[in-house]
Amino acid sequence: HHAKARHLGVVRYHPSQNHYDAASLSLISEFRRAVTDNQLVLHYQPKAKLSDGAVEAIEALVRWHHPARGLLYPDVFVPLVEQTDLIDDLTRWVLRHALEDLATIGDPHLAVAVNISARNLSRHTFAADVKAAVRRAGIEPHRLVLELTETALLFDPTRAHDVFTDLTSYGIRVSIDDFGRGQTSLGYLSALPLSEIKIDRTFVRDMVTNAAHAAIVRSVVELGHNLGLIVVAEGVETAEVGDELRECGCDVAQGYWFARPMPLVDLRRWLAGSDRGDFSLAQL
Numbered sequence: 001h002h003a004k005a006r007h008l009g010v011v012r013y014h015p016s017q018n019h020y021d022a023a024s025l026s027l028i029s030e031f032r033r034a035v036t037d038n039q040l041v042l043h044y045q046p047k048a049k050l051s052d053g054a055v056e057a058i059e060a061l062v063r064w065h066h067p068a069r070g071l072l073y074p075d076v077f078v079p080l081v082e083q084t085d086l087i088d089d090l091t092r093w094v095l096r097h098a099l100e101d102l103a104t105i106g107d108p109h110l111a112v113a114v115n116i117s118a119r120n121l122s123r124h125t126f127a128a129d130v131k132a133a134v135r136r137a138g139i140e141p142h143r144l145v146l147e148l149t150e151t152a153l154l155f156d157p158t159r160a161h162d163v164f165t166d167l168t169s170y171g172i173r174v175s176i177d178d179f180g181r182g183q184t185s186l187g188y189l190s191a192l193p194l195s196e197i198k199i200d201r202t203f204v205r206d207m208v209t210n211a212a213h214a215a216i217v218r219s220v221v222e223l224g225h226n227l228g229l230i231v232v233a234e235g236v237e238t239a240e241v242g243d244e245l246r247e248c249g250c251d252v253a254q255g256y257w258f259a260r261p262m263p264l265v266d267l268r269r270w271l272a273g274s275d276r277g278d279f280s281l282a283q284l
């Protein structure tokens with residue numbers, strides 16, 4: 001159903017004509033109701049330490065139960081929503097629900113990661129809004145990780161630096177997502193108050209058979225460690241890749257290998273250990 005949902009949800013933006021086609025426009029207008037009518041839902045995907053399999057965080061990934069089209073994945077609507085101020089409503093909604101869900105899980109060592117968009121950073125109240133959400137949920141600030149993609153980071157590097165400095169001085173952590181897809185200068189990267197980089201799955205998924213990708217992964221792990229950062233690999237689909245990542249010294253893995261994104265009820269069961277399969281057994 002995943003591929004079908006994506007197919008039905010296809011929308012196009014024509015940069016040359018500077019307008020959206022009809023399908024995109026209607027999806028954007030329908031999105032207003034998605035937020036107010038609770039059509040959005042969060043799935044959670046664990047991030048686990050490669051050394052011992054301990055789950056250190058869960059990432060919130062938004063889905064939209066569209067009344068006519070069924071379950072829509074973020075690739076279909078987030079890039080559109082990001083072109084409008086509705087992205088602020090989306091991020092606020094995700095933050096609130098992710099923090100509330102984390103509070104109900106009751107594991108004080110678990111963090112939640114929320115994806116944010118470049119456009120969120122341009123809102124003057126963004127840092128204050130995030131801090132208020134953390135306060136309201138009664139969550140310690142270090143238990144929130146904000147993920148921004150490397151390409152979004154380059155949209156307004158000065159602004160990103162300022163907002164991150166504000167957020168991290170409060171204790172909130174920041175991660176650079178899909179690392180390796182952009183061209184961040186190393187000087188800029190080292191000046192950012194980051195705690196983590198996530199290596200893009202393009203390099204991770206075939207690192208066992210693709211020597212160039214394996215070399216990139218090793219370099220990013222070394223770079224991250226030299227900058228004092230935690231290095232996460234996304235898109236880890238097999239135990240072979242997991243083993244190779246562990247050999248490289250990569251700290252944390254995320255991927256279908258041990259857990260897909262899942263609704264909160266399933267996550268609870270998974271965290272309780274019943275669905276964890278071979279991962280903890282084989283790796284401990």
Ligand code: C2E
Pocket residue numbers: 045060061062073074075078091094115116117147177178201234235236237254255256257261
């Ligand atoms: P991302 O933050 O890089 O999230 C990783 C994506 O890869 C997720 O897709 C996840 O389901 C998928 N994935 C995880 N493990 C594997 C694996 O082993 N193999 C493969 N092939 N894929 C894997 P999803 O949930 O469709 O999200 C896509 C993107 O949409 C996210 O990429 C993120 O950039 C964006 N997104 C998701 N939720 C939000 C949100 O609440 N706000 C914003 N602004 N963006 C979001």
Ligand code: MG
Pocket residue numbers: 059115147177
């Ligand atoms: Mg992410």
Ligand code: MG
Pocket residue numbers: 177178198200234
């Ligand atoms: Mg990513």
Ligand code: MG
Pocket residue numbers: 178200201234
């Ligand atoms: Mg990615």
